Amino acid sequence: MYLLKVFHTRSRFFYTALLLLGIINSVTYSFLLLFVNKTISGEPIPLFPEYDWAIFSGLLLISIVSTKIFQSYIVKLTQDILYDYELNLLEKLRVTAYFDFQKLGSQRVYTAINDVRVLSIAPEVLVIIINSVVVILCALAYMCWVSPLGGLAMIGIMIGVLAFYVLRNNRIRKDINKVRDLQDSYYKYLQDLLNGFKEIKMSITRNNTLFGKFLKVNRITAKSLGKRAAMQYLDNELIGRYSWYIALGLVIFVLPRITEIGAAEVVPFIVVVLYLMGPLSALVGIVTHINNIHIAVDRIEKLEKDIRAGENIRLLDSSSHVLDKHFKSLRFEQIVFEYFDENQNKTFKLGPIDLEITGGETIFITGGNGSGKSTFVNLLTGLYTISDGAIYFNEHRISEDTFAEYSNQFSAIFTNNYLFEENYNAFDIQEENGELMEYVQMMKLQEILQINKEQGNISTALSKGQGKRLAMIYALMENRELIVLDEWAAEQDPVFRAYFYEVILARLKAMGKTVIAVTHDDHYFHHCDRLLKFDYGKISHDTKINLATKSQISAMPR
Numbered sequence: 001m002y003l004l005k006v007f008h009t010r011s012r013f014f015y016t017a018l019l020l021l022g023i024i025n026s027v028t029y030s031f032l033l034l035f036v037n038k039t040i041s042g043e044p045i046p047l048f049p050e051y052d053w054a055i056f057s058g059l060l061l062i063s064i065v066s067t068k069i070f071q072s073y074i075v076k077l078t079q080d081i082l083y084d085y086e087l088n089l090l091e092k093l094r095v096t097a098y099f100d101f102q103k104l105g106s107q108r109v110y111t112a113i114n115d116v117r118v119l120s121i122a123p124e125v126l127v128i129i130i131n132s133v134v135v136i137l138c139a140l141a142y143m144c145w146v147s148p149l150g151g152l153a154m155i156g157i158m159i160g161v162l163a164f165y166v167l168r169n170n171r172i173r174k175d176i177n178k179v180r181d182l183q184d185s186y187y188k189y190l191q192d193l194l195n196g197f198k199e200i201k202m203s204i205t206r207n208n209t210l211f212g213k214f215l216k217v218n219r220i221t222a223k224s225l226g227k228r229a230a231m232q233y234l235d236n237e238l239i240g241r242y243s244w245y246i247a248l249g250l251v252i253f254v255l256p257r258i259t260e261i262g263a264a265e266v267v268p269f270i271v272v273v274l275y276l277m278g279p280l281s282a283l284v285g286i287v288t289h290i291n292n293i294h295i296a297v298d299r300i301e302k303l304e305k306d307i308r309a310g311e312n313i314r315l316l317d318s319s320s321h322v323l324d325k326h327f328k329s330l331r332f333e334q335i336v337f338e339y340f341d342e343n344q345n346k347t348f349k350l351g352p353i354d355l356e357i358t359g360g361e362t363i364f365i366t367g368g369n370g371s372g373k374s375t376f377v378n379l380l381t382g383l384y385t386i387s388d389g390a391i392y393f394n395e396h397r398i399s400e401d402t403f404a405e406y407s408n409q410f411s412a413i414f415t416n417n418y419l420f421e422e423n424y425n426a427f428d429i430q431e432e433n434g435e436l437m438e439y440v441q442m443m444k445l446q447e448i449l450q451i452n453k454e455q456g457n458i459s460t461a462l463s464k465g466q467g468k469r470l471a472m473i474y475a476l477m478e479n480r481e482l483i484v485l486d487e488w489a490a491e492q493d494p495v496f497r498a499y500f501y502e503v504i505l506a507r508l509k510a511m512g513k514t515v516i517a518v519t520h521d522d523h524y525f526h527h528c529d530r531l532l533k534f535d536y537g538k539i540s541h542d543t544k545i546n547l548a549t550k551s552q553i554s555a556m557p558r
Contacts, residue, residue, distance in 0.1 A: 020070075028063040067131065075123045082119055085119065089300070092304060096307050098383040099384050100306075107188045109303075118292050132282050136276060140158070154273075161243050168232060175232075176295055182225070186219070186222070189215050244276065251273055326394075327393075329359065330391070331391070332354060333389055334352040334353070334388065334390070335353050337350040350376060357516070358514075359514055361530060362509055362515045364530070366522070366525075367534030371534040372534045374415075385403065391406070393409065410483070411478045413471045413484070415487050419460045419470060429452075430451065430456075445466065445469055465496070482513075
């Protein structure tokens with residue numbers, strides 16, 4: 001069973017504890033069953049009949065205490081499992097290559113986190129299973145002891161009901177899996193609604209299509225499958241419950257006629273059948289939870305498998321540094337990157353590219369949509385790994401072992417840059433920090449930014465352009481020599497855009513920064529040292545900028 005596998009992987013003593021509980025409960029329940037039947041029949045118990053009440057109380061106490069101890073053990077074990085599953089998932093996720101993360105999709109991660117929480121019901125489910133199975137086995141053994149034929153008949157009925165359950169449960173599980181797939185899609189559509197709310201509000205067609213053909217259809221399909229699964233669960237519960245009334249009828253009316261069993265033996269059978277209704281109903285009631293746990297474990301393991309496939313980036317060990325932090329040169333030799341679709345058909349190729357960047361340069365990158373600019377930026381910053389070729393940083397060839405350290409040499413602000421509300425970089429965020437305030441003034445945000453001393457962060461309630469400026473402040477505080485800007489100036493007003501090209505870039509150069517900026521502001525191209533133009537995945541122009549080449553820039557196709 002999946003639960004047993006999950007628990008055993010976390011504790012080597014699990015099966016020992018499980019066996020002890022099973023033995024204690026089987027002995028306890030057997031004696032309790034014997035007590036009940038002997039009392040109803042008016043017969044004394046075989047051992048110490050004068051202390052029957054004390055023995056009964058003692059057995060009951062033993063069962064309660066053993067179940068309590070085991071359940072406490074399972075509860076603690078479950079919390080450890082939840083912690084391990086969630087942290088291991090996040091640990092694997094944070095070392096996953098960005099390209100592979102893009103293929104996973106954030107909605108699968110959200111669903112997996114929800115799946116982890118499903119495991120919190122595991123202790124209750126497991127204890128119910130153990131106690132119910134022990135009671136059923138003891139009761140069947142007692143029936144076979146009273147009347148072998150009657151006991152075998154009960155076993156036959158139980159096997160038949162179990163086979164029916166297994167067949168129907170497989171169908172139910174397929175429906176539940178489809179519902180979980182729909183949940184993944186639902187999160188995706190929900191992200192589109194929330195993240196693109198302005199765009200949704202600007203188009204009646206887009207608004208109606210997203211809601212009517214995606215969100216609503218998704219929820220209607222999920223509702224239909226959910227109803228069908230719920231009705232199948234209900235049918236199972238009714239069949240499981242009333243099959244034992246049928247068994248009770250067989251004991252009362254049929255068993256005495258086909259065997260020589262007398263009324264004195266029928267009574268214990270009736271008591272046992274009634275006694276079994278409790279644990280059987282409990283088992284039927286947790287089938288839904290068992291299915292959910294099974295599906296959750298399967299989906300978590302599948303996600304972890306997909307994540308492991310992308311674990312090709314090692315996190316940088318802060319105690320070991322191979323690359324020289326002082327940037328001198330970066331060289332690309334015949335680098336290639338290829339995109340493939342789900343059917344492994346090549347959809348885009350970047351390269352081969354030969355390029356050398358020296359320290360202190362200001363390089364602009366331009367090109368049309370689909371020319372390869374964004375892919376190149378992702379390769380440049382180490383978000384993508386090259387398919388072929390070589391990268392040399394300060395003449396040191398970048399390998400898998402140094403890839404994370406290489407990526408750590410860059411401060412990057414992307415087009416869809418995300419501003420963190422928390423101070424994850426552990427910057428010294430306070431007005432007394434002279435370096436911070438210098439950058440704030442450079443970005444002309446001294447009258448706008450709200451610094452929270454207690455939390456050590458800056459409010460991110462800013463316009464897009466102001467948010468990009470705050471991102472620049474953070475990038476400068478990282479104190480890295482390589483700065484990559486992906487259409488950073490596009491969000492700025494004309495005055496500040498001119499200030500960026502004419503003043504800020506010059507100050508960055510004076511600070512020893514190497515700036516690689518993707519831009520379409522052709523009338524500011526003369527402020528860079530080199531201009532790279534991408535076409536069809538290759539560098540079509542690599543122009544050094546000086547007074548003599550300004551006219552060439554104006555004549556370049558755009």
